Amino acid sequence: MTTPAIVVNDLSKRYGNSHGVLALDHVNLSIAGGTVFGLMGPNGAGKTTLIKVLTGISDITSGTASVAGFDVQKQSLQVRARIGWVAAEVILEDDFTTWENLWLQARLQDIKGWEERAEQLLQYFGLLDRKDDKVSHYSTGMRKKLEIALALLHQPTVIFMDEPTIGLDVATRRMLWDIVTGIHKEFGVTVLLTTHYIEEADALCDRIAIIDRGRIVAEGTPSELKARVKSDVVSLETSEALDPSVLSKIPGVQEVRAQGNDWLIQVVASEEFLPRLFATVRTDQIRRISVEKPSLETVFLQLTGHRIAEEEPMHDIRKFYAQMRRARS
Numbered sequence: 515m516t517t518p519a520i521v522v523n524d525l526s527k528r529y530g531n532s533h534g535v536l537a538l539d540h541v542n543l544s545i546a547g548g549t550v551f552g553l554m555g556p557n558g559a560g561k562t563t564l565i566k567v568l569t570g571i572s573d574i575t576s577g578t579a580s581v582a583g584f585d586v587q588k589q590s591l592q593v594r595a596r597i598g599w600v601a602a603e604v605i606l607e608d609d610f611t612t613w614e615n616l617w618l619q620a621r622l623q624d625i626k627g628w629e630e631r632a633e634q635l636l637q638y639f640g641l642l643d644r645k646d647d648k649v650s651h652y653s654t655g656m657r658k659k660l661e662i663a664l665a666l667l668h669q670p671t672v673i674f675m676d677e678p679t680i681g682l683d684v685a686t687r688r689m690l691w692d693i694v695t696g697i698h699k700e701f702g703v704t705v706l707l708t709t710h711y712i713e714e715a716d717a718l719c720d721r722i723a724i725i726d727r728g729r730i731v732a733e734g735t736p737s738e739l740k741a742r743v744k745s746d747v748v749s750l751e752t753s754e755a756l757d758p759s760v761l762s763k764i765p766g767v768q769e770v771r772a773q774g775n776d777w778l779i780q781v782v783a784s785e786e787f788l789p790r791l792f793a794t795v796r797t798d799q800i801r802r803i804s805v806e807k808p809s810l811e812t813v814f815l816q817l818t819g820h821r822i823a824e825e826e827p828m829h830d831i832r833k834f835y836a837q838m839r840r841a842r843s
């Protein structure tokens with residue numbers, strides 16, 4: 515059995531004084547070396563806080579954590595020598611060339627003989643012929659590649675990526691997925707990434723922890739997590755208020771949740787439920803209806819009672835306008 519790359523024991527983190535936010539609430543995790551592990555949760559769940567604690571940027575309120583076999587509090591230098599970090603925000607020096615950015619990183623981390631490694635990384639990321647270009651001339655995808663190359667320069671064994679694809683267009687996001695899978699295979703690093711995007715966690719991660727309000731609410735492989743949910747979720751918007759018992763009495767309905775005229779109905783099988791629904795509720799009372807088969811989204815919904823994306827910032831402008839239109843109509 516491989517030794518775990520990251521171990522978190524009963525870890526809590528409260529910001530500020532005893533009335534401050536409890537950002538991590540008794541978290542336990544064991545992440546195997548050489549895997550891609552995803553922390554998935556909504557805004558404010560505690561994802562960045564966990565990365566900050568594991569990278570030694572933030573202190574711990576109680577509990578312990580180790581990375582690459584070293585205690586993050588007591589052996590922070592050893593930890594820092596073995597980790598790379600790709601932050602959500604951009605850290606490149608725009609007026610520097612690619613090579614100068616690598617040089618700066620080597621200076622900051624005191625890396626000897628970095629040039630050969632830097633060339634290998636640029637070769638790997640297809641940036642070698644652009645090494646004398648100013649970073650300000652780079653595309654978003656190229657910038658991301660360079661940020662990852664910087665994080666890999668000192669040959670870390672564990673790399674943290676906080677929301678690596680937030681705000682990126684679909685094509686760049688896909689390219690980044692290939693990079694994450696690639697660096698994990700090519701350089702043998704353990705990757706801990708955070709994401710709001712369910713399909714991202716599903717596509718990339720060997721295992722996922724679902725985090726909500728500082729607590730790990732579930733952990734497992736994507737298929738294990740999906741297997742926990744056997745029912746379909748029907749979401750329904752009605753034009754007028756309905757009596758919830760009308761819905762909960764329909765055979766096959768397991769649970770009904772309402773928020774105004776928005777309903778989330780958990781059913782055994784949507785194929786059987788929908789004809790019964792239409793026999794019960796007049797079609798002109800239904801403004802919108804959709805069916806979700808078991809997915810990481812429905813796992814999250816059933817575990818927490820809310821959606822992972824409900825507070826997601828509006829990175830997708832079309833989604834934003836769609837919501838505006840809906841709000842006005």
Ligand SMILES: Nc1ncnc2c1ncn2[C@@H]1O[C@H](COP(=O)(O)OP(=O)(O)OP(=O)(O)O)[C@@H](O)[C@H]1O
Pocket residue numbers: 529530535536537555556557558559560561562563564710
């Ligand atoms: N420096 C800080 N001081 C006080 N509270 C903080 C600080 N940083 C984060 N918090 C609080 O801790 C909680 C967890 O925040 P965190 O940034 O870890 O969430 P997150 O899961 O990364 O969210 P997002 O998806 O928005 O990045 C939030 O309630 C946040 O307001």
Ligand SMILES: [Mg+2]
Pocket residue numbers: 561562563676
């Ligand atoms: Mg965050």
